[in-house]
Amino acid sequence: MQAQARVVIIGGGIMGASLLYHLAQEGWTDILLIEKDELTSGSTWHAAGQCPNITGSFNLAKMHAYSNWLYPQLEGLTGQYVSWHKSGGIRLATNERELAWMKYIQGFSKVVGFNMELIDPAKIREINPFVTTDGVIAGAWTTDDGHADPSGICNALAIGARQMGAKIVRKNRVTAFTQLPSGDWDVETEQGTVRAGMVVNAAGCYARQVAQMAGIDIPVTNMEHHYLVTDPIPAFQERSEEMPVMRDSYMSGYMRQEQKSGLIGVYEDIGLAEAWAPRGGHPEWQSTSELFPDDLDRISKWLERAIERIPVFGEVGIRRVVNGAIPHTPDGGPLLGPATGLTNFWHCCGTSFGIAQGGGAGKYLAQWMVHGDSEINMVEFDPRRYGPYADEQYSRDKVFLDYRMTFTTRLPGEEEPDGRPQKVSPLYEKLKAKGAVYAETYGWERPKWFSLDGREEEGGYHRTNVVEVVAAECRAVADGVGVLDLSGFAKYEVTGPDAEAFLNRLCANRMPTKQGGIALVHILSSGGRIQGEMTVTRLADDHFYCLSAAAAEQRDWDWLVQHRLPGEQVALANVTMDRGVLVMNGPKSRDVLSAVTAADLSNAGFRWLSGQEIEIAGCPVRALRVSYAGELGWELHPLMADLEAVYDAIWAAGEAHGIVDYGLYAANAMRMEKGYKAWGSELTNELTMFEADMGRFINLKKEDFTGKQASLDAQERGLRIVYGEVDAANVDPRGTEPCLVGEACIGLVTSGGYGHRTGKSLFFACVPPEYAAPGSKFDIVLQGERRPATVLADPAYDPDNSRMKA
Numbered sequence: 049m050q051a052q053a054r055v056v057i058i059g060g061g062i063m064g065a066s067l068l069y070h071l072a073q074e075g076w077t078d079i080l081l082i083e084k085d086e087l088t089s090g091s092t093w094h095a096a097g098q099c100p101n102i103t104g105s106f107n108l109a110k111m112h113a114y115s116n117w118l119y120p121q122l123e124g125l126t127g128q129y130v131s132w133h134k135s136g137g138i139r140l141a142t143n144e145r146e147l148a149w150m151k152y153i154q155g156f157s158k159v160v161g162f163n164m165e166l167i168d169p170a171k172i173r174e175i176n177p178f179v180t181t182d183g184v185i186a187g188a189w190t191t192d193d194g195h196a197d198p199s200g201i202c203n204a205l206a207i208g209a210r211q212m213g214a215k216i217v218r219k220n221r222v223t224a225f226t227q228l229p230s231g232d233w234d235v236e237t238e239q240g241t242v243r244a245g246m247v248v249n250a251a252g253c254y255a256r257q258v259a260q261m262a263g264i265d266i267p268v269t270n271m272e273h274h275y276l277v278t279d280p281i282p283a284f285q286e287r288s289e290e291m292p293v294m295r296d297s298y299m300s301g302y303m304r305q306e307q308k309s310g311l312i313g314v315y316e317d318i319g320l321a322e323a324w325a326p327r328g329g330h331p332e333w334q335s336t337s338e339l340f341p342d343d344l345d346r347i348s349k350w351l352e353r354a355i356e357r358i359p360v361f362g363e364v365g366i367r368r369v370v371n372g373a374i375p376h377t378p379d380g381g382p383l384l385g386p387a388t389g390l391t392n393f394w395h396c397c398g399t400s401f402g403i404a405q406g407g408g409a410g411k412y413l414a415q416w417m418v419h420g421d422s423e424i425n426m427v428e429f430d431p432r433r434y435g436p437y438a439d440e441q442y443s444r445d446k447v448f449l450d451y452r453m454t455f456t457t458r459l460p461g462e463e464e465p466d467g468r469p470q471k472v473s474p475l476y477e478k479l480k481a482k483g484a485v486y487a488e489t490y491g492w493e494r495p496k497w498f499s500l501d502g503r504e505e506e507g508g509y510h511r512t513n514v515v516e517v518v519a520a521e522c523r524a525v526a527d528g529v530g531v532l533d534l535s536g537f538a539k540y541e542v543t544g545p546d547a548e549a550f551l552n553r554l555c556a557n558r559m560p561t562k563q564g565g566i567a568l569v570h571i572l573s574s575g576g577r578i579q580g581e582m583t584v585t586r587l588a589d590d591h592f593y594c595l596s597a598a599a600a601e602q603r604d605w606d607w608l609v610q611h612r613l614p615g616e617q618v619a620l621a622n623v624t625m626d627r628g629v630l631v632m633n634g635p636k637s638r639d640v641l642s643a644v645t646a647a648d649l650s651n652a653g654f655r656w657l658s659g660q661e662i663e664i665a666g667c668p669v670r671a672l673r674v675s676y677a678g679e680l681g682w683e684l685h686p687l688m689a690d691l692e693a694v695y696d697a698i699w700a701a702g703e704a705h706g707i708v709d710y711g712l713y714a715a716n717a718m719r720m721e722k723g724y725k726a727w728g729s730e731l732t733n734e735l736t737m738f739e740a741d742m743g744r745f746i747n748l749k750k751e752d753f754t755g756k757q758a759s760l761d762a763q764e765r766g767l768r769i770v771y772g773e774v775d776a777a778n779v780d781p782r783g784t785e786p787c788l789v790g791e792a793c794i795g796l797v798t799s800g801g802y803g804h805r806t807g808k809s810l811f812f813a814c815v816p817p818e819y820a821a822p823g824s825k826f827d828i829v830l831q832g833e834r835r836p837a838t839v840l841a842d843p844a845y846d847p848d849n850s851r852m853k854a
């Protein structure tokens with residue numbers, strides 16, 4: 049085996065092979081894949097091989113679509129047969145919930161570029177004469193997808209990579225890692241040590257063990273999953289056409305033709321599902337091409353339903369049962385990106401639909417590794433979306449949930465209690481008793497809205513029964529004062545003689561120069577694309593307090609730590625758990641706050657966009673005069689231990705002013721009215737600051753900062769984030785809806801919501817520059833309906849910020 053390589057990939061399943069292929073395509077050919085046994089001997093070989101286009105995630109859909117574009121070509125490119133069957137697929141809707149979900153996906157299918165039609169039961173039966181449609185109200189018919197031989201694809205990718213110069217070593221287990229001061233890794237294997245510039249963990253069901261060898265953990269739990277193949281079915285033998293792959297929540301799985309036999313795969317319910325590992329520990333290293341004993345009792349309920357759905361399946365016997373292991377993550381998405389806390393160590397694992405996703409996962413991860421950014425938004429796949437909270441128990445709880453819900457539609461607003469709560473603020477129980485309904489972000493429980501009359505949220509894409517509650521929360525903030533517990537904000541202290549220079553080098557905007565000054569700053573990649581957004585307060589010459597999104601905590605922390613130069617005198621501290629955050633907004637917030645602090649809160653004493661240390665109820669509080677809601681307001685950052693005392697004092701003083709609690713729904717509605725872009729939606733690795741219409745936050749007079757030249761070079765690129773209003777009926781934009789001009793799809797919504805203070809349905813969208821001018825018009829498709837939209841020049845609410853400056 050060679051002694052060194054630019055990249056060493058561990059694992060020769062579809063994920064490792066696809067990454068190898070795509071890195072080579074990007075021009076990196078000094079790359080080596082190491083497999084402990086034979087290629088595809090993990091989960092890949094026994095997969096059922098389905099490659100659907102339909103998935104609820106827009107960015108995953110891009111991966112699926114790319115795989116479905118690539119796989120049919122692989123035989124021609126490499127000579128390896130992959131058995132691509134373009135059968136298409138039909139997912140059945142048995143209720144309005146499923147149909148609403150399908151309409152949402154059909155919207156973004158236009159942006160991604162795959163074909164999807166919603167068809168009625170008669171059409172379903174016409175396309176697939178074997179299916180019964182009892183209880184079916186519609187079907188989502190995707191014509192560009194199908195199924196293939198997973199081993200064939202994996203081998204084809206390996207052959208293609210080798211043809212470009214990549215190397216593969218089989219029968220060689222990776223046993224340990226050591227990182228050198230240079231940042232390179234020594235990868236120890238059964239056949240010796242290889243020095244790698246970068247290491248990639250593509251070890252499938254072993255990915256957790258491989259991560260642990262490098263001293264970190266990842267939340268991967270491996271689930272057992274069954275499918276069975278029937279004896280040949282006479283009706284299939286008489287027909288030359290192949291039926292589409294059928295997917296159905298009623299039988300919780302998939303059904304298709306396997307040559308002239310039937311194939312049925314089932315995602316059984318909780319209590320019945322089983323994890324391979326960790327159940328009693330890790331998978332054994334010697335396991336290879338392993339199948340588990342089948343347990344048809346576990347899946348019999350759904351098998352019976354499959355036969356109800358496709359009666360010819362019941363006419364023959366069972367030829368073969370496959371029960372194999374699938375790696376899963378808590379949210380069901382793959383782990384693609386840098387490993388937490390490590391440099392030059394990446395993950396390409398954790399996928400439960402690795403055949404469908406493998407092609408795209410390899411392509412977009414290779415782009416990230418080679419160019420510093422992928423062309424698609426990778427935030428939802430970033431392994432650093434999990435922190436230490438995602439321990440083994442959490443992983444199991446969430447993975448069992450994800451497995452059992454594989455074919456269950458989850459509508460916006462719906463969240464299950466499994467694995468919760470992980471991280472709570474000291475106000476959690478108090479606010480819960482007051483009606484707080486929580487949403488989970490990065491393990492934190494954060495109030496979404498307050499149920500004052502005991503109502504429960506009906507999830508949906510339309511305006512639900514919670515809208516009037518959110519409207520009341522917004523009104524109360526606009527007319528009086530409201531508080532929101534946002535203690536999950538990521539918080540860092542950057543101190544030391546070089547703190548300012550360090551932050552100025554990393555961020556596009558200049559750090560505030562005055563003590564107490566606040567600046568909104570952005571972290572860019574060397575390619576000029578947006579990595580992160582922070583609010584920075586200068587507390588002293590050598591002391592900065594930085595805040596970023598809860599979900600970005602690990603990501604931004606790693607960025608800060610890893611970009612410190614040798615010898616730079618900068619100390620970094622992650623103080624997220626040390627301080628709570630109470631957001632206080634509304635015209636009466638000064639009245640309430642001045643009742644609990646002696647600090648001068650006048651405009652002269654506490655100017656807008658500044659921060660001070662004040663005292664509330666005897667507790668020291670870092671107070672920042674900023675507002676995401678567009679009202680007079682402060683963010684209060686007491687020590688976590690003092691949060692409850694500060695909240696109680698504010699509440700007691702606020703009661704005379706009609707103070708209310710409000711939640712994230714109201715916060716989002718008010719953000720939209722102010723036209724504030726959000727990290728992860730508008731501010732993503734897909735865009736530069738100019739494309740995101742954030743050019744004014746770049747300080748081009750600054751000597752240099754990471755991404756400066758690339759930002760300048762990219763000024764004229766072909767995308768723009770615009771802000772606008774749509775004439776919505778009872779469905780508001782939320783993100784990924786297509787923007788149409790005539791029949792052409794010109795862009796997509798990045799986020800949106802209904803503004804209760806303005807009575808406007810508002811959105812951000814990513815469109816070509818010719819649609820960026822105020823007054824530009826296009827349609828937005830909301831639940832299948834085209835609604836006229838107009839680009840606005842200014843925020844819909846208080847465009848000159850007079851309320852915040854009041």
Ligand SMILES: Cc1cc2nc3c(=O)[nH]c(=O)nc-3n(C[C@H](O)[C@H](O)[C@H](O)COP(=O)(O)OP(=O)(O)OC[C@H]3O[C@@H](n4cnc5c(N)ncnc54)[C@H](O)[C@@H]3O)c2cc1C
Nearest residue numbers: 059061063084090091092096097098222252401402403404
């Ligand atoms: C029954 C069944 C049906 C399925 N059907 C579908 C389907 O229809 N469509 C779909 O998209 N997905 C399907 N899947 C899921 C799919 O199989 C997996 O998501 C996918 O194979 C994962 O690929 P991978 O490359 O991450 O893992 P693997 O294929 O397991 O590859 C990981 C490789 O790493 C190697 N390795 C591990 N540790 C080391 C080490 N220390 N040193 C060297 N090598 C190491 C292993 O030997 C293994 O070969 C199915 C799964 C099952 C069980």
